[in-house]
Structures are given as structure tokens and as C-alpha cells.
Amino acid sequence: MLPDLDTTRRMLQSHQTSAPQEMERAIAAAQSTACRHAFVRTGFDEARSQAANPRLQHLPLAGLAVSVKDLFDLQGQPTPAGSVVLADAPAASASPVAPIKVPSDPDTNAAPSAPELQ
DSSP states (O other), rough: OOHHHHHHHHHHHHHHHOOOOHHHHHHHHHGGGGTTTEEEEEEEEHHHHHHHOGGGTTTTTOOOOEEEOTTTTTTSSOOOOOOOOOTTOOOOOOOOOOOOOTTTTTTEEEOOOOOGGG
């Protein structure tokens, strides 16, 4: 079992681990058999690149992986809400709340599925 985000952050800050190492652990967990139906879209290559970028290492959440449920708008990504029908729909351009932009920190590396809506 992977340590929680707080423990991982502390390990990163004390140089007991590195952002690329933690990203690889998170990606391995996301690709495991237990998670094979959990993600509809991933950005593992971009997450690896961001985790390895030395210019981002000083950011407080560098090396921590997160996933964003596909109910939320991500800049440049479809927002299918777990629906096969909406799988290729463009991201909403207007929203009553500010759209989430894919940050360089934390690394957004996967969008979990919403099977209850399929």
C-alpha cells in the first residue's frame, strides 16, 4: 500500500524520495489490475515529464499525483461525466464555476471513470 499524500509530501521534502519515483509508484498503482476499470483517460507521459522537471521541484505539491473525476471541466479535455455518448464531447467553454486548468503542480495524471452513469 502506498503512503498517504501527507506522508509522501513529507518524504519528498526531506529528500527520502523524489518526484519521479513517487510518480512512477502512482502510475504503477493506477495501471494495476485493481484499478483496470477506474480510469477512462490518463496522462502518464505528461505526469512523468512534469515530475522530472527540475523547475517544478520547489512547488509545494510537486511529485504528488491526483486524479480528477470526469464530471469536472479540465482545459482541453472532454467532460463526459462517465457517459459513452459524451466521450468525445469538447470541454465546456462556459461554466457557472471557474473551469479547472491542468496545473503543472500537482500532477494531474488520470481521470477516474463514473460507471454509475454509463
